[in-house]
Amino acid sequence: MRHYEVTFIVDPVLSGDEIKSTAKTYTDMLRNENYNIVHVDEMGLRQLAYPINKRSSGVYYSVEFSGETGSVINKLELALRRDERIMRFLSIKLDKYGVKYNEDKRNGLIGKVEKKSDKKKSDRKNERKPAPKPTPKPAPVATKEEE
Amino acid sequence: MASRDDIKFLSNPNIGSRRKKYCRFKKFGIKHIDYKDADFLLQFVNEQGKLLPRRITGNSLKYQKRVAIAVKRARHLALMPYVADLLK
Numbered sequence: 001m002r003h004y005e006v007t008f009i010v011d012p013v014l015s016g017d018e019i020k021s022t023a024k025t026y027t028d029m030l031r032n033e034n035y036n037i038v039h040v041d042e043m044g045l046r047q048l049a050y051p052i053n054k055r056s057s058g059v060y061y062s063v064e065f066s067g068e069t070g071s072v073i074n075k076l077e078l079a080l081r082r083d084e085r086i087m088r089f090l091s092i093k094l095d096k097y098g099v100k101y102n103e104d105k106r107n108g109l110i111g112k113v114e115k116k117s118d119k120k121k122s123d124r125k126n127e128r129k130p131a132p133k134p135t136p137k138p139a140p141v142a143t144k145e146e147e
Numbered sequence: 148m149a150s151r152d153d154i155k156f157l158s159n160p161n162i163g164s165r166r167k168k169y170c171r172f173k174k175f176g177i178k179h180i181d182y183k184d185a186d187f188l189l190q191f192v193n194e195q196g197k198l199l200p201r202r203i204t205g206n207s208l209k210y211q212k213r214v215a216i217a218v219k220r221a222r223h224l225a226l227m228p229y230v231a232d233l234l235k
Contacts, residue, residue: 007183007224043183048225058225062183090182090224097178105181 003038003066003099004073008080008089009058012045022085023061029076035067039106052087064094064102168205172213180213182220185227189235191218196231 006026010019027037043060052058073091080089094102171177181187191199191206191214198218201211221227228234 009224046226049185049222049228049231050225052225060224088224090220092182092220095179101179101181 001066001068002070003064003094004070004091005062005064005094005098005102006076006080006089006091007060007062009048009052009060009087011053011085011087012055012057012059014085018085019059022083023063026076026079027063029079030063030065030072033067033072033075035065035072038064038066039102040064055087058087170205170207170210172210173207177210180210180217182217182224183226185221188214188218188221188227192227192234194232194234196222196228196234 008026010022012019014022023040023042027040030037041062041064043062045057045059047057048055070093077089077091080086172180191204193199198215201208204211204214206214218227222229
């Protein structure tokens with residue numbers, strides 16, 4: 001069983017229905033090829049970090065799917081490339097950690113984990129600024145308590 | 148008058164000591180780096196959007212490579228800029 005993930009940016013100029021139907025064509029295409037669609041993540045309209053085709057925003061879709069072979073990828077990429085409604089796409093193969101990550105993310109576990117580590121990091125930064133003097137020993141103890 | 152024994156160091160010896168760097172992926176058990184999570188990846192680039200070296204981030208080689216791949220994917224999808232000014 002191989003897991004893949006294809007993320008693409010749909011032109012925001014299209015109407016809402018057109019955008020949805022664009023995404024649907026690709027999920028249908030995968031279903032017709034006997035691929036199991038694990039999840040379709042509609043990331044929605046986002047600001048692009050740099051303009052693509054003179055557009056400054058785009059509608060992001062991320063489709064996770066699995067199947068026995070990867071033969072559909074070429075076909076899918078060709079279709080995405082030919083489609084004028086698609087501004088950009090990226091298809092990747094997920095390893096077992098990626099599959100688990102996406103699953104956890106859907107269950108709302110990941111955001112917390114990373115925020116926690118982020119928080120710790122910021123705590124450490126704060127610690128570092130006012131008190132560089134104390135020996136490193138007390139700091140790890142404090143962080144352990146946080147955990 | 149302070150005798151010679153009282154003065155052990157002319158300067159504070161703790162000033163130069165740095166906290167040991169560590170790989171946060173190993174430490175927190177993060178196995179997969181998501182290219183769609185641009186906010187997280189921003190920690191690994193400088194203000195111009197360039198990747199920070201390992202000697203600054205403290206990442207292990209394995210995860211630094213994966214961070215680099217994730218950042219490059221995010222750039223391709225316009226989630227992160229290729230070139231920027233005052234990113235942070």
